[in-house]
Amino acid sequence: MNDDVIRRRDFIRLTGKAAILSAVTGAGGYLLSQNEYSPSAIKVIPYNGDRSTAANNAFPDLAVVKGKDHSAAAATAIALLGGMERFISKGDVVTIKPNLGWDRTSAQGANTNPVLVKTVAELCLQAGAKKVMVTDVPCNEARRTFVRSGMEDGLKDTGADLILPEDRYFVRTDLGGEILGEWLVLRQFLETDKIINMPVVKHHSLSLATIGMKNWYGVLGGARNRLHQMIDMSIADLSDYFRPTLIIVDATRVMTRNGPVGGRLSDVEIRDTVMAATDQIAADSFACGFLGLKPSDLKYLVYGESRGLGKIAGYTMVEREIA
Amino acid sequence: MAATSTLFFGIRGVRQLRRFFQALFLIAFVVLIYLTEFSFTSIKGPEDTITPSPWLNLFFNIDPLSGLATGLASWLVYGSLLLGLIILLGTIFFGRFFCGWICPLGTINQMFSTFKSERKSRLGKNLVDSNKYHRYQAWKYYILIGLIALSLLGSAQMGLFDPITIAGRSFGLVLIPALNSALTGIGNLLSESSIGIISLIGKGIFMAASGTLIYFKQPYFQGVFWLTLIFVAILTANRIFTRFWCRGLCPLGALLGIMSRYSIFGLKKNHDKCTDCDLCLYHCQGGDDPHHSVPHRRSECHLCLNCQAACPESALSFGFQPQSKLYESAPDLTRRRAITAGIAGLAAFPIIRSDDKFAKKHPFIRPPGSLAEEDFLKRCIRCGQCMKICPTNALQPALLESGWEGIFTPVLAAQIGYCEHYCMLCGLVCPTGAIAKLDPESKFGTGDNPPVRIGAAFFDKGRCLPWAFGTTCIVCEEWCPTSPKAIWLEEIETIDRQGNIAKIKLPHIDLNMCSGCGACEYACPVSGSPGVYVTSANETRDPNRSLLLRKRK
Numbered sequence: 041m042n043d044d045v046i047r048r049r050d051f052i053r054l055t056g057k058a059a060i061l062s063a064v065t066g067a068g069g070y071l072l073s074q075n076e077y078s079p080s081a082i083k084v085i086p087y088n089g090d091r092s093t094a095a096n097n098a099f100p101d102l103a104v105v106k107g108k109d110h111s112a113a114a115a116t117a118i119a120l121l122g123g124m125e126r127f128i129s130k131g132d133v134v135t136i137k138p139n140l141g142w143d144r145t146s147a148q149g150a151n152t153n154p155v156l157v158k159t160v161a162e163l164c165l166q167a168g169a170k171k172v173m174v175t176d177v178p179c180n181e182a183r184r185t186f187v188r189s190g191m192e193d194g195l196k197d198t199g200a201d202l203i204l205p206e207d208r209y210f211v212r213t214d215l216g217g218e219i220l221g222e223w224l225v226l227r228q229f230l231e232t233d234k235i236i237n238m239p240v241v242k243h244h245s246l247s248l249a250t251i252g253m254k255n256w257y258g259v260l261g262g263a264r265n266r267l268h269q270m271i272d273m274s275i276a277d278l279s280d281y282f283r284p285t286l287i288i289v290d291a292t293r294v295m296t297r298n299g300p301v302g303g304r305l306s307d308v309e310i311r312d313t314v315m316a317a318t319d320q321i322a323a324d325s326f327a328c329g330f331l332g333l334k335p336s337d338l339k340y341l342v343y344g345e346s347r348g349l350g351k352i353a354g355y356t357m358v359e360r361e362i363a
Numbered sequence: 364m365a366a367t368s369t370l371f372f373g374i375r376g377v378r379q380l381r382r383f384f385q386a387l388f389l390i391a392f393v394v395l396i397y398l399t400e401f402s403f404t405s406i407k408g409p410e411d412t413i414t415p416s417p418w419l420n421l422f423f424n425i426d427p428l429s430g431l432a433t434g435l436a437s438w439l440v441y442g443s444l445l446l447g448l449i450i451l452l453g454t455i456f457f458g459r460f461f462c463g464w465i466c467p468l469g470t471i472n473q474m475f476s477t478f479k480s481e482r483k484s485r486l487g488k489n490l491v492d493s494n495k496y497h498r499y500q501a502w503k504y505y506i507l508i509g510l511i512a513l514s515l516l517g518s519a520q521m522g523l524f525d526p527i528t529i530a531g532r533s534f535g536l537v538l539i540p541a542l543n544s545a546l547t548g549i550g551n552l553l554s555e556s557s558i559g560i561i562s563l564i565g566k567g568i569f570m571a572a573s574g575t576l577i578y579f580k581q582p583y584f585q586g587v588f589w590l591t592l593i594f595v596a597i598l599t600a601n602r603i604f605t606r607f608w609c610r611g612l613c614p615l616g617a618l619l620g621i622m623s624r625y626s627i628f629g630l631k632k633n634h635d636k637c638t639d640c641d642l643c644l645y646h647c648q649g650g651d652d653p654h655h656s657v658p659h660r661r662s663e664c665h666l667c668l669n670c671q672a673a674c675p676e677s678a679l680s681f682g683f684q685p686q687s688k689l690y691e692s693a694p695d696l697t698r699r700r701a702i703t704a705g706i707a708g709l710a711a712f713p714i715i716r717s718d719d720k721f722a723k724k725h726p727f728i729r730p731p732g733s734l735a736e737e738d739f740l741k742r743c744i745r746c747g748q749c750m751k752i753c754p755t756n757a758l759q760p761a762l763l764e765s766g767w768e769g770i771f772t773p774v775l776a777a778q779i780g781y782c783e784h785y786c787m788l789c790g791l792v793c794p795t796g797a798i799a800k801l802d803p804e805s806k807f808g809t810g811d812n813p814p815v816r817i818g819a820a821f822f823d824k825g826r827c828l829p830w831a832f833g834t835t836c837i838v839c840e841e842w843c844p845t846s847p848k849a850i851w852l853e854e855i856e857t858i859d860r861q862g863n864i865a866k867i868k869l870p871h872i873d874l875n876m877c878s879g880c881g882a883c884e885y886a887c888p889v890s891g892s893p894g895v896y897v898t899s900a901n902e903t904r905d906p907n908r909s910l911l912l913r914k915r916k
Contacts (some may be wrong), residue, residue, distance in 0.1 A: 143785055179842060179886070181754045181783055182399050183579055187413070188785065192403060204579050208551055208569065245852055245868065246837055265838045265888040269828070303784075303846030 047071040084212045087230040088300040092283035093318045101319040101355040107362035110292045111159040111242040117316035127286045130168035135232040139240045142174035146190040149293040149308040152240045154194030161200035175203040176258045210261040215276025224261035241291045241330045243299030246270050250300045251324045252287050276343035287323045294330045321350030378672045387471040390764035392467040396535045401754035420794040423746050427451045428615045432521030433795045435514035436741035441796035458623040463665030468526035475601040493646040499611045501695045505704035507617035512708025522744030524614050533594040537753040540582040585759045610650045620662035624692045630659050658691040663751035720766030727764045728775040728818045728899045732790035732799040735905040742797035745771040749789035755780030777881025784844035818879030819901040827894030829869050833857040839883035839895050849876035
């Protein structure tokens with residue numbers, strides 16, 4: 041047998057393998073070939089953002105409590121609305137949304153007072169909440185913001201979880217607004233039973249005030265800096281979608297200028313007031329008074345009221361001053 | 364005859380001890396770089412007391428080249444750089460133990476050298492021949508001499524070639540970010556699976572590694588390509604010559620080789636016992652000629668102890684001994700070449716200083732607290748610690764932005780991150796003082812002392828939404844961190860294409876307030892080239908660059 045001559049058996053084996061390889065290659069190419077390229081589908085998950093509390097004539101829409109003891113003021117305000125048990129049921133998962141926007145200390149008034157958040161988180165747990173999450177999507181660097189706002193320290197030993205907004209927590213959902221459609225939203229505000237909005241009262245050059253409704257900017261990921269082009273409408277859209285169980289407004293110290301970031305203590309006035317509300321519009325309508333504004337100055341309130349989110353005037357209110 | 368060092372551990376035991384220390388130091392090095400990161404665990408309190416641990420710089424501090432380069436350039440040994448004396452004085456007495464026992468890059472090189480290979484050149488006689496001393500091993504001394512000459516003239520280029528900073532950049536700016544990317548990628552892929560168990564594994568990855576191996580957010584660095592290329596080239600060279608970098612190029616190895624000239628510790632050869640089997644050469648790391656009938660080159664020896672462990676006749680042992688003819692303690696240098704290397708280093712200086720980036724109007728922004736450019740270049744060893752710790756990822760290794768001389772020095776890229784107003788971590792972590800340690804008083808200024816400015820912001824009125832299109836925006840003003848804000852608003856009436864009149868707010872910059880932090884550029888919704896951007900104009904580190912003229916009284 042001549043070694044240079046290919047044997048029949050080898051020839052069949054070789055051509056067989058070549059045939060299989062060419063079949064796989066050809067079929068693979070053929071199956072994947074298309075004339076149009078459609079980009080990979082972006083997953084949009086539907087959620088319902090409504091966590092609002094049913095109206096109850098036994099309680100006012102808004103409770104305003106003034107006092108040097110901010111923790112007691114918060115507790116009193118909630119008690120005036122019927123106590124935390126009215127809002128939180130046993131086994132609830134609760135997400136608290138303070139304003140944690142900026143790398144500023146508590147005294148500078150750019151973020152919600154950690155004492156109030158601590159009090160509210162503890163009341164939630166006492167009312168039987170299974171889990172209390174505190175989170176926000178800050179403008180400034182999140183880790184620094186959470187630490188320097190005093191929130192990281194303040195929530196230690198409370199049993200509440202301070203959650204950093206990691207990239208993987210954002211989901212795309214349809215907010216169904218007039219200008220806000222599909223957006224990235226922090227999952228903790230969607231996959232939860234109750235939401236407590238805990239804004240701080242601050243000056244803002246464009247919307248004039250950052251209180252409760254503007255606070256919803258902080259649940260969004262993505263390029264939210266585009267929203268400023270139609271800031272009032274986007275605030276109304278967000279407040280329409282995210283209807284909170286309870287709103288606690290921090291006016292213990294109020295940034296009256298240079299907002300929403302501030303910096304100097306002279307930008308801040310000490311007002312020692314905490315408000316609790318079930319009506320988003322009522323809360324902002326009353327709280328804007330701390331900035332010397334009338335509700336009619338704030339267009340987003342008008343938009344919001346026209347969508348039935350609450351009352352600019354004619355809401356029921358109790359005021360209290362504690363020692 | 365038994366060497367002192369082997370008294371307690373035995374020959375192979377000592378080698379195991381060396382491996383243990385190599386592993387320990389490599390792990391410690393990587394862990395410390397991993398920890399050079401803003402995290403809840405590294406923070407002491409909520410106020411302005413955020414201080415990085417001094418341990419983070421351990422390896423950069425004990426690295427004698429950092430102290431030498433910056434010391435010769437600025438005639439000042441900064442902070443803890445004096446710790447380099449521990450290694451230097453130890454080497455004077457004991458030889459290059461640092462190379463064989465401590466150096467993280469040396470350990471990695473050794474690992475890559477010893478991988479099994481099918482290459483003929485790495486087997487048997489070829490390996491024995493390649494492990495004999497070669498003339499290329501003298502290159503490192505000339506590199507060192509050239510770099511010393513550059514340092515003396517005021518350019519700490521040593522940092523580019525220092526094995527500790529190379530390892531620091533490679534791990535901190537490439538490998539750790541890449542691992543972070545890989546882990547989050549795998550975690551996300553698995554988490555999104557519709558199969559329950561796979562999704563649970565994905566979530567488990569995050570549960571286990573979030574906050575430790577997985578950072579809060581992915582770090583990104585420019586020039587990853589070049590940093591990777593350098594690292595891979597150094598590793599790949601080991602496949603051709605064992606520890607090629609350490610033997611032939613490393614200026615730290617060269618420095619320690621020179622310093623080990625009078626060491627009282629080293630290899631003793633018993634030539635009577637030697638059967639010339641060359642097993643010692645087969646395992647030699649340093650290329651220092653441990654074999655028969657040639658003098659042992661102490662300046663090349665890494666004290667890895669492989670030869671002693673390999674010798675079947677126990678003819679080799681490490682121990683204390685006086686000088687003798689059997690040792691070549693001086694490095695293999697010729698005067699002519701040493702002078703040439705020195706002159707090359709001296710000549711390089713005017714060349715790199717005539718780079719156009721050294722003209723007065725350079726655009727790049729240095730971290731807050733950076734010294735004026737000339738002083739900065741005397742101190743910066745490009746260790747990458749400031750870039751690693753920067754919580755907004757703003758600090759990036761320069762490629763050629765700051766000239767040939769500034770490769771891998773930190774520059775601010777405001778579109779990636781901005782300088783966080785209250786953050787001073789870069790200066791606090793800087794091991795050489797190229798970035799000064801700031802506190803709130805020095806950063807924000809008091810009374811007559813102006814604040815630290817790293818530059819100033821400018822509007823691109825053709826791209827800014829309100830300026831160019833009459834659109835409401837002012838996100839820059841919202842973000843501006845100074846108080847009062849450096850960005851102020853003018854309310855104007857504007858007419859759109861249809862003739863409708865609208866009121867909008869136009870942003871302006873008050874240069875007296877602007878610190879150049881770049882928050883406005885970062886926050887600007889116009890991507891690509893933002894409507895507002897920062898440059899180094901008006902930076903305070905160089906009095907020649909201030910912009911506005913004001914009355915002194």
